[in-house]
Amino acid sequence: MKRLISVGLAAGLAVMAVLAGCSSAPEKIRIGEVTRSLFYAPQYVALEKGFFKEAGLDVELSTIPGGDKVMSALLSSGIEVALVGSETSIYVSQQGAADPVVNFAQLTQTDGTFLVARKKEDNFSFDQLKGSVFLGQRKGGMPQMAGEYVLKKHNINPQSDLQLIQNIEFKNIAASFASGTGEYVQLFEPEASRFEQEGIGHVVASFGKESGTVPYTVYMTKQSYLDSKAAAIQKFTNAVYKGQQWVASHSPKETADVIGKYFESIKPDILENAVKRYLDQGSYATDPILDEAEWNQLQDIMDKAGELKQRADYAKLVNTTFAKAAKEGK
Template identity: 25%
Template structure:
């Protein structure tokens, strides 16, 4: 047998072997198309972007289209109307809808910490939340979780919103009045927080440390969602979350890609902070404690009548297999 023939046979054998391996792969190798409607394009939702850009959904046989609704209610409405299989926003919106009879539940965790911080000008003396009394505080326009949590913290310390001079601004613009000196205290999300830190502001309160586990943002779906698509989606998200914990540099690179107009150093600092403080969860699981703490905030504000039933509201039939998978 000549060398040329041997080379041709080797090439054919390799091609056949590759075909056999590909054919013997998982039964869900063919892509299924699904859509997720996110409330906003947000740094908080980085686990979703890692799952998309890192190919974790693709490996589960899903072709996922991301849509941005502009608000949590609009994102959830996309699921209720059938224009999207999944939505991403605070679980309180789903709980309120379910309380009113909508057939929606939560199927996976995305943000598991109260991702809100209080920043101040560098010359502010801050020894505790009581120091904000009679001070001008800038915060996001209600309804928003950041301002709701600020109100909750005031109440827990014997104060009320009337004890501060609250300036409500559109979400994401809190840094303007703070840097301009119109207010020396601001209640903030990321990446605004680390944008402020880059300008010399200091972080004085971290709600993730205050409240621990907190179901802040999650994936919702109708109870009639295709179970196979839901299982694949949760499995892909779980693998993305594991990847984020062990590959912080690559995770930050994906964040920079998703937010190209932000300063790279700010993006890196925000990702590091949210990984370190447990804002980005280690798994898709949602514990009873995390749900209870989050829903208590909404009950206190009058948005929700009672705690949703954990065993039915959190759909563990998708979460448990994802946690068990290697």
């Protein structure tokens, strides 16, 4: 009888252990990033430093090229969280989505592209672009809209004052310029730094500095997921904030060393220089709060590009509750 009791007790304890293990299992969140970019350095730091794990999350990262494809994955529940430009949430809203896509944590706060000239120009002015062949970004995407916004700010009509090329796929733009297409090109890092090192081109201006502070790349999810998984979203946002603070308080070399595994084809010195360039111009948001002034600036840029049907409601498409709580340490 004692043996039966002991066996029963042992079995009961085993079941309890299993149940306890299940209850403490990390929450899985799948992120779909629109591209692999060192522009997203705080995210990779959060992954590599274990900030998501410390928060009790099992984060799976995948790269899904194209904002439309990222949104499709999010809306079909192929991923839980999208990392993409805020303009995509506005496009979804304009299509009358029953389950709105909500921005809850900002990662980058400026455009990430630079104007690269084929020839070195020590005293560059935007007037020099007139009559030139300009290799721009995809129409309707945030890089192209920010680029056109800056050109118009300098009294340049992108459609009539220069020869604008914008039918080349994002992944092929740098290669096209390197092979001889265009006199100027709009590039992200690390391609801009690599071109300078290899003598292919020279950075003459920053679209990030010129276009102002905007919610350029943001974590977003469906309203229904936000409602049902609020605790997980808070943990996620807390981890993102730790990544942002880590990048802000460490040297470009330290950040480059941590994120190097995500960019194995990039030379360490180029990676470091690119991180420094983004840090110097304040591209990495130091907290995840997306404020209304940034939201309005984004819509001004979209409006000037002819891509905004109507102004989008900040209160409907942005939720700062989680970001503010993360910053306050709650």
